[in-house]
Amino acid sequence: MIGITFDWKVFFDYLLPPDRLTRSALYLTLGISIVAQFFGVVFGLVSALMQRSKYRVLRFASGVYVWFFRGTPVIVQIFFIYFGANLFLGYDLFPRTLHLLFISIDGAVLAGAVALSINEGAYMSEIVRAGITAVDGGQMEAAKTVGLTQSQAMRRIVLPQAARVIMPPLGNEFNNMLKTTSLLAFISVRELFQDAEIRYSSSFKPVEYFSGVAVLYLFLTTLWSFVQRAIERKFSESDRDATVEGPGWTRRNFGRLVGGH
Amino acid sequence: MSLQQYIVDAQDVHKRFGRVEVLKGVTLQVKPQEVVCIIGASGSGKTTFLRTLNALETIDQGTIVVNGHRVGWTQDKNGSWVKLKERAMAEIRSEIGFVFQRFNLWPHMTALENIIEAPTRVRGQSKDEAIATAEELLRRVKLSDKRDVYPGRLSGGQQQRVAIARSLAMKPALMLFDEPTSALDPETIGEVLDVMKELALGGMTMVCVTHEMGFAREVSDRVVMMDGGVIIEEGTPEHFFSNPTHERTKQFLSKIL
Numbered sequence: 001m002i003g004i005t006f007d008w009k010v011f012f013d014y015l016l017p018p019d020r021l022t023r024s025a026l027y028l029t030l031g032i033s034i035v036a037q038f039f040g041v042v043f044g045l046v047s048a049l050m051q052r053s054k055y056r057v058l059r060f061a062s063g064v065y066v067w068f069f070r071g072t073p074v075i076v077q078i079f080f081i082y083f084g085a086n087l088f089l090g091y092d093l094f095p096r097t098l099h100l101l102f103i104s105i106d107g108a109v110l111a112g113a114v115a116l117s118i119n120e121g122a123y124m125s126e127i128v129r130a131g132i133t134a135v136d137g138g139q140m141e142a143a144k145t146v147g148l149t150q151s152q153a154m155r156r157i158v159l160p161q162a163a164r165v166i167m168p169p170l171g172n173e174f175n176n177m178l179k180t181t182s183l184l185a186f187i188s189v190r191e192l193f194q195d196a197e198i199r200y201s202s203s204f205k206p207v208e209y210f211s212g213v214a215v216l217y218l219f220l221t222t223l224w225s226f227v228q229r230a231i232e233r234k235f236s237e238s239d240r241d242a243t244v245e246g247p248g249w250t251r252r253n254f255g256r257l258v259g260g261h
Numbered sequence: 262m263s264l265q266q267y268i269v270d271a272q273d274v275h276k277r278f279g280r281v282e283v284l285k286g287v288t289l290q291v292k293p294q295e296v297v298c299i300i301g302a303s304g305s306g307k308t309t310f311l312r313t314l315n316a317l318e319t320i321d322q323g324t325i326v327v328n329g330h331r332v333g334w335t336q337d338k339n340g341s342w343v344k345l346k347e348r349a350m351a352e353i354r355s356e357i358g359f360v361f362q363r364f365n366l367w368p369h370m371t372a373l374e375n376i377i378e379a380p381t382r383v384r385g386q387s388k389d390e391a392i393a394t395a396e397e398l399l400r401r402v403k404l405s406d407k408r409d410v411y412p413g414r415l416s417g418g419q420q421q422r423v424a425i426a427r428s429l430a431m432k433p434a435l436m437l438f439d440e441p442t443s444a445l446d447p448e449t450i451g452e453v454l455d456v457m458k459e460l461a462l463g464g465m466t467m468v469c470v471t472h473e474m475g476f477a478r479e480v481s482d483r484v485v486m487m488d489g490g491v492i493i494e495e496g497t498p499e500h501f502f503s504n505p506t507h508e509r510t511k512q513f514l515s516k517i518l
Contacts, residue, residue, distance in 0.1 A: 136365075138361060138363055138365035139365060139367060141317060141361070141365060142359075142361065142365035142366070142367070142424075142427075143367075144317070144351070144354060145315060145317070145354055145357070145358070145359035145428070146354070146355060146378070146379035146383065146427065146428065146430075146431055147351045147352060147354050147355025147356075147379055147383040147431060148351065148378075148379060148382060148383060149347060149348055149351045150347055152382055152383075156378065156382065157367050160369050161367075161368065161369055
């Protein structure tokens with residue numbers, strides 16, 4: 001026998017139940033993931049639409065954006081945005097604590113969320129583009145023949161249909177996002193991984209804490225997989241219940257997010 | 262001479278796809294309330310020509326005037342011709358109905374929503390007003406009971422009738438039909454042709470690309486035969502089907518009739 005024992009007490013004390021600090025780390029991981037994914041979708045949508053623009057400048061800008069942020073490691077981008085702003089702008093863009101009206105945000109948290117959003121936008125750009133391309137060209141043509149403008153047709157006809165193609169890879173991206181936030185440990189954001197690391201460094205129980213934190217990540221990703229399945233089921237239901245009277249397909253699935261009445 | 266002698270006035274229309282010239286100088290004029298059927302083998306350019314009439318295809322040479330508007334171009338204050346802005350083109354298109362071979366209904370909207378979309382978004386009609394018009398149109402195409410049904414639950418013939426109603430909701434001055442029955446099951450072709458027939462009798466100006474010779478013979482005022490990117494023969498249905506003069510027309514008709 002090698003003299004390594006797994007200290008189950010440390011493991012269970014850490015997880016059952018997590019203390020206040022670990023809970024807030026969990027919320028931070030979840031919060032940053034949701035915010036970064038949301039802005040990632042927004043940036044991706046804008047970038048994908050720019051790619052379809054008739055103006056070469058916009059197409060080019062979008063191309064460079066996707067090329068750069070998909071082509072460099074996200075950890076480099078995080079460091080670059082957190083520390084680099086200071087270097088280029090001559091002042092600290094992300095000070096220790098940011099006071100925005102009534103709320104205070106840790107500068108590293110904000111920088112991290114910004115970096116992840118921008119990075120995610122580059123991936124979402126490709127996903128949205130593929131979704132738009134998947135919608136039959138006749139849909140846009142039909143919209144044009146009744147006099148809808150390009151942007152009306154995009155918003156009302158093409159994007160709602162592209163959304164269902166985008167949804168599965170988007171779910172995948174969010175799963176990734178939940179785990180990628182762990183990189184923010186490198187800029188001292190106390191999310192789940194940083195929390196585990198702090199506990200390990202004061203106890204020298206790496207295996208207990210890192211297997212514990214794996215369980216916490218699994219908890220988040222599993223929870224998400226249920227949510228994702230529910231969302232996708234709702235999509236297919238709208239096909240099955242196509243004859244049922246009620247709010248429109250888009251509205252049932254997206255509320256006011258995309259083109260409701 | 263009336264203000265609008267022609268609803269469609271297409272002169273010497275040329276269209277190239279890459280190095281292939283699909284239209285080699287097509288000239289066609291359509292008077293108000295006239296029903297013109299364009300026939301011809303596939304590859305003759307008939308669908309492309311129809312699509313140039315509302316600028317789904319831009320032309321390389323020639324002029325097209327529809328309902329008094331030059332399609333795709335406008336005159337600036339110095340009198341020279343400039344490309345129309347997209348919004349202005351959309352406005353012109355809104356007065357031209359177009360019915361596709363493959364319907365192209367929007368699958369995420371019910372029959373009613375498909376019909377009221379453009380009147381509310383483009384014309385700014387109130388929802389109630391648009392719904393009233395849409396319900397009347399659904400009655401006309403005999404689909405009142407399908408008001409809240411999604412296209413996926415409709416047969417091809419029903420979808421095509423909704424698509425026709427969708428175009429009619431914009432009160433177009435001209436209806437263009439691109440082989441509207443070619444993608445349909447034989448048993449549903451009749452219901453679509455009936456709607457078109459009624460429309461023609463109601464005085465709608467129509468240009469139909471079709472393979473339905475019965476419809477062409479019975480409903481149209483004029484039949485136009487296209488071949489190799491040009492019009493090779495045109496005339497009244499009586500003339501056209503009893504004494505076609507062009508050799509190519511005779512061949513085509515003998516194959517199809």
